[in-house]
Amino acid sequence: MPDNMKVAVIGAGSTYTPELVSGLSAQDHRLHVDELFLMDVHAERLEIVGGVAKRMLAKAGLDIAVTLTTDRTEAVRDADAVLIQLRVGGQTARLADETFPLECGCIGQETTGPGGLAKALRTVPVVLDIADEVRRIAKPDAWIIDFTNPTGIITRALLGAGHRAVGLCNYAIGQQRWAAKLFDVDPSRVVVDPVGLNHFSWMRRILIDGEDVVPTIYAERMPELLEHVPFPEHLMRLLGAYPSYYLRYYYFHDKVLEEMRHSTPRAEDVARLEAELLELYKSPELDEKPEQLSKRGGAFYSEAAVDLLASLYDPEPSYHVVNVLNRGIIPGLADDDVIETRSLVSSAGIVPQEQAPVPPLLLGPIQHVSAYERLAVQAALSGDVDDVRRALLAHPIVGQWDTVEELLPRLLETSAPYLPQFADALAELGIESPSAT
Incomplete structure (x- = not known):
């Protein structure tokens, strides 16, 4: 453990930050942080969120x-670890990600499909710019932990550029806690073992004290599993592993699309909840996570992120x-593909x-999806509209093709203020590119 450990959080104006602070409290016996730098481009939000963090x-x-x-330079300089949890374009951009695809007959979602690609195009260059600064002025062995979505694509970009980085999602810890509750054991005894990619995986094994309990769940606890993962039982048995929630966008695309067309976008609900949380955070009496934060999403984020850091x-x-990086773990994928997998983590490194x-x-x-993710990174870095087409087509x-051509102008127009790498292409398409705010 470094002396005088400094941790920087980029995007600390997020309403998630009290979760992170809660995690630091829970992991104090393992992780002794001396300095915590909370950085955000939105000063007012940062003051509000930072205030409750200090009180906690x-x-x-x-x-x-x-x-x-x-x-950002002040935050990153001499840091031992940098946690990235930003959202380029905020909830306004998220709302666009969730709605423009619906006009073209596609799922509108912020991490997968056309909306997820739009978010990746906005976010990859920003995160790589942060990572470059970490490499220049943070501690030589500083870790970057990315919680920014789409995590798999962002991590692929970071690792492809040679950064000391790892991507994290709260999906696995959610499954661990569900299994611990199902079998009435302490979560520390449970290890989950999914296969696949971020937001595109199947749970093949859940180990309790080293013994796989998934066969027991399938044989004896199927009703509880179907309540937890609302997929048809026949599909679950056919797969031999239960799918993550995000697989519904693939296995039930048309059904989910119809639901989305007749429901309020998640982004609107989240924006309202964030406004409510920020009002609560303003209270000088608030010195703990409010109950409303559990509705924000990102359950167990604090525990997953700080436990990994420790x-x-x-x-x-x-x-x-x-x-x-895959590095042969899943044959059939390239070594430089990024997978979401069980790994042994220590000060010696990360061993999938x-x-x-x-x-x-x-x-x-x-x-199929891994090929798309490779093309998404390529598009985010090149600023070539044909690369965007390739990613959509994949x-x-x-x-x-017709859907790609219908999606393309909507995608570029809704994210235009945050796509400086596409400035020339936007001009050629007649799309104005106002400065981002």
């Missing part, structure tokens, strides 16, 4: 010096499900664990 740390009796700053500085290895052979029913879709829930 004071209540927990933690001697952590907290600095609020809009200066493990990266702990000589004793522990299991985490993280986004890392061997996977059993992946059957064609799962491997084919994984290869995505399983798009894949038709």
